[in-house]
Amino acid sequence: MELFNGLIKETQGLLEHGSPREWAYRPGGEWKDLGQSELVLQKDAAFELGASGKGSANYVLFTSSSELVSSDRVLLYGPDLKEIRGDTDFARIVLLRVGVLDDDNEQVYRILKDIEFAKYHVYPEGYMVRMSPENYREQVRVSKQAIRQSISFQSIGASYIKAYKKDPNVLNATVIFLTAPGFDYKAMKDIAKKANDATNTLTHILEGLSTDCSVCALKDVCDEIEGMKELHFGVGDKGAKKEQH
Numbered sequence: 462m463e464l465f466n467g468l469i470k471e472t473q474g475l476l477e478h479g480s481p482r483e484w485a486y487r488p489g490g491e492w493k494d495l496g497q498s499e500l501v502l503q504k505d506a507a508f509e510l511g512a513s514g515k516g517s518a519n520y521v522l523f524t525s526s527s528e529l530v531s532s533d534r535v536l537l538y539g540p541d542l543k544e545i546r547g548d549t550d551f552a553r554i555v556l557l558r559v560g561v562l563d564d565d566n567e568q569v570y571r572i573l574k575d576i577e578f579a580k581y582h583v584y585p586e587g588y589m590v591r592m593s594p595e596n597y598r599e600q601v602r603v604s605k606q607a608i609r610q611s612i613s614f615q616s617i618g619a620s621y622i623k624a625y626k627k628d629p630n631v632l633n634a635t636v637i638f639l640t641a642p643g644f645d646y647k648a649m650k651d652i653a654k655k656a657n658d659a660t661n662t663l664t665h666i667l668e669g670l671s672t673d674c675s676v677c678a679l680k681d682v683c684d685e686i687e688g689m690k691e692l693h694f695g696v697g698d699k700g701a702k703k704e705q706h
């Protein structure tokens with residue numbers, strides 16, 4: 462299944478004018494994890510990433526292609542945490558190579574959701590994450606103390622990679638951070654929405670609901686995302702019939 466490959470390529474297109482710093486994942490290089498959420502008060506904060514009024518986007522894309530995702534690494538477009546001087550634009554994009562996607566069974570949706578939930582189990586010290594899944598945004602308040610202790614995107618990225626790789630279905634994880642102004646954060650949010658629509662459409666497909674595209678409420682999603690219709694008519698064969706327009 463290659464449902465998200467088009468969105469990975471769109472993402473690469475949005476990033477092509479930037480030159481990232483890159484770090485290979487090194488187990489043991491994660492930032493200290495508190496195991497539970499921490500409140501970083503405004504008075505203790507150095508700055509906020511993706512704060513209200515700033516660009517912000519957050520999404521995860523899956524693939525089974527080793528050409529698109531081939532290693533565990535962290536990419537950073539823009540200043541690192543210790544170089545940031547005030548509230549800034551922010552995106553965190555995760556690309557995962559996942560082995561299970563070729564199974565084409567009803568567990569796929571559940572497995573993808575479980576993998577996505579790994580992001581809720583990362584609690585770096587001095588790095589308070591607030592997500593708005595409905596807006597595809599992520600906002601982070603970074604403490605002055607964490608800056609003094611040299612927190613970096615290399616170590617935060619490693620924390621996320623470690624969390625994603627706890628799931629044996631995840632073969633490789635690339636975590637991309639953006640802090641530079643000038644990127645199209647709105648377009649990233651649009652990709653995030655399409656990815657979310659694609660995952661949710663899988664539920665409909667795997668439940669074997671309507672197979673008549675002409676009356677299906679999800680037609681817009683399936684028209685836009687390559688491979689969706691093939692998926693519906695290839696699996697969930699509880700009465701699946703030929704596509705009708």
Ligand code: SF4
Nearest residue numbers: 672674677680683693
């Ligand atoms: S393939 Fe057609 S019937 Fe199936 S979810 Fe998409 S639009 Fe609906």
